[in-house]
Amino acid sequence: LDYQHVQVPFEITLWIMLASLAKIGFHLYNKLPSVVPESCLLIFVGLIMGGIIYGLNDRSPPVMDSDIFFLYLLPPIVLDAGYFMPSRPFFENMGTILLYAVVGTIWNVFGIGFSLYGICQVKAFQLQDVSLLHNLLFGSLIAAVDPVAVLAVFEEIHVNEKLHILVFGESLLNDAVTVVLYKLFRSFCEMPAIKSVDVFAGVGKFFVVGLGGVLVGLSFGFTAAFTTRFTKDIRVIEPLFVFLYSYLSYLTAEMFHLSGIVAIISCAMGMKRYVEANISLKSHTTVKYFMKMWSSVSDTLIFIFLGVSTIGENHEWNWPYICFTVIFCLVWRALGVLVLTFFVNRFHVNTITSKDQFIIAYGGLRGAICFSLVFLLPDFHRKKLFIAATTVVILFTVFIQGMTIRPLVDLLAVKRKMESAPTVGEQIHIRFLDHLLAGIEDISGHWGQYYWKDKLEYFNSKYLQKILLREYDQPKSSIVLLYEKLERKHAIELAEAGQLGHGPPHPSLLNDRIVTAEQKLEDTLSPEVLDNMKEILARNLYRIRRTGPAYNRHTLPGESEPTEHAQELLILRHKSL
């Protein structure tokens, strides 16, 4: 037996296997995941595992290594999040998200830091040795909402898109703030005296860390898109580039102390549309599925490790400090959301309701990022207290808030996500309105989001697509792509149902019928609007309508259609012969 030789890969594989099997186990009992979020179950499995290891070895089980977390477990999740980010709601609510992520997080850090410092001044609690700087450092790591935890819970409760993107976007973008504040306070802790210059440098760093991350991400993203222009002959390694470049963007950002999370998200969002157009359909399926699979495994491992790491002797228990930490986390977040939303609502027509505000405040879950950051703290005599407080906050938010948020969403009747994807008609209208609003903004001289979006789109189609897309002379509009996707899906469904080839009779007949259908439409709508729509519909969409029996207000589908069909056919054929 030669275990040493294979130890590293063997143990990694076994951990992943355990995580996957745990996941399968939960889903075998359908009732369980509908009540308890998976993240809670996984932490619970981790706690049991940790208890077993602790019991057998009589020493603390190994703690999740911060390096492993930041270098290997976090990137897949963030990449998945960035790649599948619904870009429209994200950019529409960008201002609000940034406000929550930057101002809200700073508010929380200082709120929690100062009020915990206040608690430390109470003599009865025996905490006078915890300085203000240490409290602020602790505040900076405990304040940030965790994307992994938020995603795990919010994916299951299906709130409306705007609410989801507000909480999730905040949790992603606050990384830049967390990185800056955490490193700032950490270096302050080690400095003998703090000059005001350092504080100003810290403020400047926000921009460097955030915008630097965006820049690194976008440059890697565009390079990835450019690389996939040349993979036509070796389809098999196409998916690799998506992963390689985004991972490189993360590592490069981390190397320069920029925000890796922001970088990988920019990279994923930047490359997505070009890569999708360049690579083959199967490569894209592989990318999508593998990304989902990988992030799912990372997620599972993180929660299990969280559980395992909780067990052991790393904790120093101090009731008042820990309880007040939990309370302050809740209170300051709630206050922050209330105040910020007040300002946001003053400038928006589509306001954030008080129900939504409650869910935003309540959805501020903490997770593995806090946990890794607290273990990365330099050694000082109260580190174990901080670890204990962080663990309690994480467990409290994931278990109590995570398990009650679904019933609360039901109870408050928070607006849910639309289950179905937008129809082709809706898509056309959204497009149309976008152009209209861009025009209105242009005329009125207001440089709003539609104006910029239009400019960006112009820049994209004029320059970027020519460089980054393989077949840049025929850029397909998104509606044609959507149509192709629908057609393909439909074809597969037909084939699987065994009904391929049972379509309506003959293309020439179809065209006749389309003309009559369009004449009817023209009677009811103004001809100017129809011109553009007709072209799109005639070129791309008539076949979708043809594949099933055409909709008719007076007949049930498939009822009187066939005979009507046959008669029409007979008449037409008579004429032609």
Add this chain to the structure above:
Amino acid sequence: LDYQHVQVPFEITLWIMLASLAKIGFHLYNKLPSVVPESCLLIFVGLIMGGIIYGLNDRSPPVMDSDIFFLYLLPPIVLDAGYFMPSRPFFENMGTILLYAVVGTIWNVFGIGFSLYGICQVKAFQLQDVSLLHNLLFGSLIAAVDPVAVLAVFEEIHVNEKLHILVFGESLLNDAVTVVLYKLFRSFCEMPAIKSVDVFAGVGKFFVVGLGGVLVGLSFGFTAAFTTRFTKDIRVIEPLFVFLYSYLSYLTAEMFHLSGIVAIISCAMGMKRYVEANISLKSHTTVKYFMKMWSSVSDTLIFIFLGVSTIGENHEWNWPYICFTVIFCLVWRALGVLVLTFFVNRFHVNTITSKDQFIIAYGGLRGAICFSLVFLLPDFHRKKLFIAATTVVILFTVFIQGMTIRPLVDLLAVKRKMESAPTVGEQIHIRFLDHLLAGIEDISGHWGQYYWKDKLEYFNSKYLQKILLREYDQPKSSIVLLYEKLERKHAIELAEAGQLGHGPPHPSLLNDRIVTAEQKLEDTLSPEVLDNMKEILARNLYRIRRTGPAYNRHTLPGESEPTEHAQELLILRHKSL
């Protein structure tokens, strides 16, 4: 700048990136890969890289770590090979493959070892200090044909399936022999005296290492299949199990000093059909594409590393030893193939032609396995000579033989692979003949391969499928699965060409036409044979024939069809109205 922190993943990612970009680079110039095999180009890139590193650092570039090779680079390639192994030709030629792999490799090991020992006795060559055991040890690592190198070259030259499987199967299965002989001679080298007991133990080990590998692989494979029974609710992690279990089988086999290659191949071949039936279509696409991608990257990295590791000061040059190694490798392989094939041909009707024999002998490429094994040798004063000889043999076989084998195949007019997949009709006939031959073997009392195949199939459908498949009560026959796949592919093609829904007119009409077509068939074929075929065809296949214009000996497709069609339609409609 904090490079240390991200060094390991950053450098790994950069190496993979380099390898992928090199691959893209070659394929940009279409002429290059058609003349020079990719493996040669990659080694060349590696040589240049190694030269640059050597020039800049003024010391030998890092050598490919044997652990990294055996634990991380080799398994993906072997998994890919096993998973996509054409099982029918493999099992049909199992006896021949085993003969080449076991007897052939032993023949080569002892042939090369003893004749090199003979060379060492020549005083002029100054090699008298190389003992017989060391020569045999060297023989054991240089004799084995390398699957990675064989695959890289044979995938490009498209020889017929039997020839391909003979060379490739041998290169995979000789791993067990190589492992045993290499470890045996290595331990003999360190022993003070060799007893005859040790020799017999060595012979016994063949069976343990080979059959143990098969056992480990099959048990992991069946566990994997069993696990995928329960993944219906979490499709997203399905592909993971294929990779995890096969990797575990490899590691477990390595841990117990069994043949990891044999284990992973058994695992992949054992699980494939059950896993495919259990997991979703998209998961399967992901598995297939990811496997191909991964093995392609591993392959690329191996050849680049081979090139890089060649540069440096690890070599001791001795003209006679190195030249005679190359000559003996060629001569003993040629002799071995000739002798073994003579015996094989005596017991087979479908013999191996002399052209095929030449290609088998000539296709005995050496690669990264030899290279890793020679670096794993214990330190002794002639190790550098062995490294030099191994490097030369690898470069000679990959460059000279790899580059000339394609012109030779053309020159000799070796039978090529059939480009198209077997038609449905062919598949039905193969099936039918299998049953027939199994019956004949049963009656004649000869327990041949068809008899065992039939028994295995019975055992599979009676027991294994019930345990391993999710929907075991409705096992789909392979022909129905094939049909579904064809239909799906066809549907996608139709959708992409924009012709969905342009099928022939009406199902009721179709049925009439099918009946007439089948009557014609019945006139020409005996009715007994038709019974079974008709059922299958009528249930599954008529729609395929319907989607295009029906084949007619007297008209070109699509020529007179439409009007004929319309007339027929008119007549039928007249009647029905």
